[in-house]
Amino acid sequence: MGLGTSLSCDISMNTRLSADERNKFQNSDIIRKILNGSRTIAIVGLSDKKERASNFVGSYLKSERYTIIPVNPLKQEILGEKCYSDLASIPAPVDVVDIFRRPEECVNIVKEAIAIKAKAVWMQLGIVNREAAELALQNGLLVVMDRCLKMEHGRYNGNLHWAGMNTEIITAKKVSRFI
Amino acid sequence: MSEKRKFGFETRMLHAGHIPDSYSGSRAVPIFQTAGYVFDSPEYAASLFELKQYGNIYTRISNPTTAVFEERIASLEGGTGALATASGQAAQLITMMTLMNPGDEFVASSHLYGGTYTQFEHTFKKLSIKVIFVDPTDIKHWEKAITPKTRLLYGETIGNPQGSVFDFEGVSALAKANSIPLVIDNTLASPYLCRPLEWGADIVLHSATKFLNGHGTSIAGVIVDSGKFDFSNYPAISSPSIPYHNLNFFETFGHYGFLMKARCETLRDTGASISPFNSFLLIQGLETLSLRMERHVSNALNVAKFLVDHPMVDWVNYPGLPDHPHYERTKKYLSKGAGSVFAFGLKTGNNSAREAGKKFIENLELFSHVANLGDCKSMVIHPASTTHQQLSDLELQRANVKPELIRLSIGLETTEDLLWDLEQAFHAISR
Numbered sequence: 001m002g003l004g005t006s007l008s009c010d011i012s013m014n015t016r017l018s019a020d021e022r023n024k025f026q027n028s029d030i031i032r033k034i035l036n037g038s039r040t041i042a043i044v045g046l047s048d049k050k051e052r053a054s055n056f057v058g059s060y061l062k063s064e065r066y067t068i069i070p071v072n073p074l075k076q077e078i079l080g081e082k083c084y085s086d087l088a089s090i091p092a093p094v095d096v097v098d099i100f101r102r103p104e105e106c107v108n109i110v111k112e113a114i115a116i117k118a119k120a121v122w123m124q125l126g127i128v129n130r131e132a133a134e135l136a137l138q139n140g141l142l143v144v145m146d147r148c149l150k151m152e153h154g155r156y157n158g159n160l161h162w163a164g165m166n167t168e169i170i171t172a173k174k175v176s177r178f179i
Numbered sequence: 180m181s182e183k184r185k186f187g188f189e190t191r192m193l194h195a196g197h198i199p200d201s202y203s204g205s206r207a208v209p210i211f212q213t214a215g216y217v218f219d220s221p222e223y224a225a226s227l228f229e230l231k232q233y234g235n236i237y238t239r240i241s242n243p244t245t246a247v248f249e250e251r252i253a254s255l256e257g258g259t260g261a262l263a264t265a266s267g268q269a270a271q272l273i274t275m276m277t278l279m280n281p282g283d284e285f286v287a288s289s290h291l292y293g294g295t296y297t298q299f300e301h302t303f304k305k306l307s308i309k310v311i312f313v314d315p316t317d318i319k320h321w322e323k324a325i326t327p328k329t330r331l332l333y334g335e336t337i338g339n340p341q342g343s344v345f346d347f348e349g350v351s352a353l354a355k356a357n358s359i360p361l362v363i364d365n366t367l368a369s370p371y372l373c374r375p376l377e378w379g380a381d382i383v384l385h386s387a388t389k390f391l392n393g394h395g396t397s398i399a400g401v402i403v404d405s406g407k408f409d410f411s412n413y414p415a416i417s418s419p420s421i422p423y424h425n426l427n428f429f430e431t432f433g434h435y436g437f438l439m440k441a442r443c444e445t446l447r448d449t450g451a452s453i454s455p456f457n458s459f460l461l462i463q464g465l466e467t468l469s470l471r472m473e474r475h476v477s478n479a480l481n482v483a484k485f486l487v488d489h490p491m492v493d494w495v496n497y498p499g500l501p502d503h504p505h506y507e508r509t510k511k512y513l514s515k516g517a518g519s520v521f522a523f524g525l526k527t528g529n530n531s532a533r534e535a536g537k538k539f540i541e542n543l544e545l546f547s548h549v550a551n552l553g554d555c556k557s558m559v560i561h562p563a564s565t566t567h568q569q570l571s572d573l574e575l576q577r578a579n580v581k582p583e584l585i586r587l588s589i590g591l592e593t594t595e596d597l598l599w600d601l602e603q604a605f606h607a608i609s610r
Contacts, residue, residue, distance in 0.1 A: 013259050014406045014434035050229075051424055053431045059231045063223065125433045148433065159233035161196070162241050163442065164249030165260040165435060170186045170194045175201045 015146045016128055025133055025145040031152050034120045034142055038095035039067055042087060044109055045100030046070040048078045054100040057150040064153060087112040096120045098149050099127060106132035114139045122149055189469050196250030210459045211243040230443060240447050245458040251465055252401050255370040256383050259406025260438045263458060267386025268298055269451035270400030274362060274384060277441040278415050281307035284328040288315035290338025293566060318349045331360050336375060337367040340522035340584055342496035344508035351379025360408045367518045371472040378512060381408040389553025393464040393471050397457035402441060406434030416440060476516030479589040485598050486523050491605045493524035493583060519589040520552050524581060532582035535608055536561035542607035545592060545600040552588035557597055560586050
């Protein structure tokens with residue numbers, strides 16, 4: 001199950017952002033644009049430990065047929081993909097930089113994302129750095145903050161609905177898968 | 180599309196959780212009466228079992244029809260998600276078993292449905308989980324009962340038979356100060372009359388058999404989570420899950436961690452799951468919730484007023500009446516009405532109260548004598564001669580069930596017909 005071109009969804013729950021900030025950094029149109037228009041996702045701070053949240057997100061995105069690129073200076077390979085020590089070392093173009101690092105590290109990661117011409121920066125659930133978000137925005141990147149990439153993907157393609165989640169999506173139109 | 184519309188309660192009652200599917204376009208929610216689901220591939224199946232992918236494995240854990248009911252009630256209560264169960268008792272059991280370990284304690288209001296009282300007092304003892312009941316009317320009683328082992332606070336929005344209205348602000352502040360969640364049974368109010376999550380509760384439960392279903396056709400329960408409680412240091416949720424290879428549900432699923440654990444561990448292992456057909460009937464019921472509740476409330480208020488003025492009535496415990504001790508709370512937390520379930524006392528003179536109660540019920544024509552409530556049809560029960568008949572007068576007193584107590588669940592019939600029926604039954608016992 002998934003969604004067509006029209007939907008109404010104000011994602012308002014479980015975030016520290018204000019309504020204005022939500023509209024800017026958790027906008028459902030921007031989230032769907034990123035999910036639809038991206039193929040390659042660099043995951044900064046991806047863990048090789050199976051039980052960690054970043055590993056869940058990485059393996060999910062891989063099974064949803066995104067190309068994932070682990071960024072972790074301490075490892076050679078995670079989830080069967082070659083690891084890079086930083087964004088600058090990645091030889092291929094990157095669509096999304098997905099961040100699993102502490103908020104204070106986000107500004108530097110955003111600067112790297114701008115340098116490699118990434119199209120979007122995504123700061124995971126619980127990671128809030130307004131300066132980093134504004135910097136990415138000023139440089140023309142799409143920005144999402146304090147949301148989980150896996151949960152948002154699951155929300156819009158209907159997978160999370162199976163788990164009883166309130167997707168906050170209301171529509172009477174017929175489903176058409178968005179990816 | 181930058182400005183997103185917040186849809187109203189009635190719109191969500193009809194639409195939340197269901198998007199017409201692409202292959203049939205079925206406008207009504209289809210009934211997925213299946214036990215299993217075909218996997219895309221062995222790898223996909225493995226990722227489902229590891230919770231790395233979201234999807235259906237087996238109807239004991241999730242089902243597409245049930246998912247519509249779950250998302251709809253989550254939307255109506257203002258929660259982050261929901262989990263449907265086989266009954267209201269199962270909703271309690273699954274919540275408590277997910278939040279507590281053997282040796283833990285919890286504090287509950289003593290103004291509870293009798294079945295809940297029994298489950299907490301006796302069945303939980305077998306799990307080495309200890310309940311401490313408190314008179315909920317004074318916040319000091321709650322404060323005194325909390326120990327370092329207390330894992331949660333529990334109460335009902337409208338407690339019976341007293342008709343007490345829960346002190347949401349007082350008790351939720353206490354829960355917050357002690358970093359423990361507040362769990363509320365919202366069965367008698369329904370989310371149309373009260374949304375406890377908006378008043379500081381963390382988890383809401385329902386016997387969905389009652390007003391949510393509305394027609395007395397299915398036994399069901401549901402758990403709704405606000406997603407706002409910080410479980411990061413809460414042992415039962417944030418400790419590594421051994422069956423799931425040390426997965427930390429709170430770290431991995433964030434605000435959805437409690438519900439994922441409740442579904443993938445407790446529901447899976449207790450097997451107290453709902454039938455998809457029952458979920459379908461609940462979805463049908465929810466479509467008219469607001470309309471039914473408005474009528475339930477207006478009929479109940481009319482009946483309560485009639486009883487207050489009746490010479491054969493000793494007392495009426497309806498919190499929607501201005502002289503009820505909790506009327507101020509009703510105005511605050513139940514501004515659309517105090518529900519339609521309440522008790523009153525027969526004035527029995529020299530007759531035995533138990534006998535008078537029995538006779539009163541025998542003479543009712545329209546009120547159904549059943550052990551249920553929240554149906555479109557009006558219902559009545561006399562606890563002293565039925566559910567509590569094995570108790571002595573002294574024991575009844577301790578259980579706060581007086582022998583003259585009659586409990587009503589006011590339905591949607593013509594108001595005058597309900598008053599007529601009560602009047603003729605009063606007349607019969609006065610002879």
